[in-house]
Amino acid sequence: MIDLSSKFQPNSLKDIIQQLAKRKGWDDQWIQAELKNRWEKIVGEKIASETEIDSFKEGVLSIRTKSSTWRTELNLRAEQLIIKINEELQSDEVEKIVIR
16 A cells, blocks of 8 residues: 655645746736735724725735825834735735825
């Protein structure tokens, strides 16, 4: 009998899709989709209702807000938000946030 347990580690479908996205150059689109799916969990219901992820490209997350008040508030929280996002993604992909 062959013991595959030490040699074969099946990847989750998510891991396989992430690897494919990376090879095809779709990393940014994958991260943007992940952020959109998890946005309310990351920032909470209130902020999620007042904001929208606009884009993600080359480490820069662009967020659109409904008001200048929220823009100011999120600019003040940008560093904390980057840490929280990267913890949720289990990566360090988000390097900067631009709030519009």
